[in-house]
Amino acid sequence: MLEACSLTCNKRDRILFEGLSLLVKAGELLYLRGPNGAGKTSLLRILTGLSAPESGSVKFDGCDIALQHQAFHQQLIYLGHKGGTNSSLSAFDNLTFWLAQHGISRGSNEIYDVLMQMGLVGLEDVLVRHLSAGQQRRVALARLWLKPAKVWILDEPFTALDTTGIHLIESAMKSHVEKGGIVVTTSHQSLSSCAGEHRIYDLEYRF
Structure with a gap:
């Protein structure tokens, strides 16, 4: 609690x-x-x-x-007002870097599966700064599916x-x-x- x-x-x-x-x-x-x-x-x-x-x-x-x-x-997973993503990295690379920071091991296929679930198919390797505000938010929220947190x-x-x-x-x-x-x-x-x-x-x- x-x-x-x-x-x-x-x-x-x-x-x-x-x-x-x-x-x-x-x-x-x-x-x-x-x-x-x-x-x-x-x-x-x-x-x-x-x-x-x-x-x-x-x-x-x-x-x-x-x-x-x-x-x-x-x-804990905390998501603030700002997504905390790096605009110079792709959606895939953002999640890979974030997982490494948190010491979480996830295979590439697992990351791609989550991005697919978030409606980002075909945008996995696009730099985040080229995504819409809603798509950028989805990249940040994808963390909820990747980190086992209570x-x-x-x-x-x-x-x-x-x-x-x-x-x-x-x-x-x-x-x-x-x-x-x-x-x-x-x-x-x-x-x-x-x-x-x-x-x-x-x-x-x-x-």
Whole structure:
């Protein structure tokens, strides 16, 4: 399980949230909602360990992630606003490099199969900068199929995706939680029934 314990986050001398606690168990999807500036991205970055809270802690399976940073990241996939791809590499080379960074062994055929599943047949060797915004997003999201991770933290995963792409990712989320995984996500659009059962956590904007 993933647990936030009395988190407080300040940004530019403004309190985004304080005393925030939540618990996401295996087999659950938590959907974060809130207006721009409410702190959704800041909360996700704290949950991943990329940012430190002003106070409070984040625990995974009862252990503070600050004390088991590497072990936690082995069980985590985080996708932020930006896809984190290299525009000078092809879709295939981007995924190959990312897998090497994470110490994950996947054969070329496995990577091509995932790219096919993402609707990128024929574009595997095209430089990412020549792909559309939606296609670039699909390259980044392909990581969900390549790394065996218990926790998915996804910031606006549907950005630039068409209806088919959104359905694909929602179905992947549903499958992940049905297998006992954890998903924490935020989006400007509501999740459909394709994503399965989910809980909603609303963040309020504070002036």
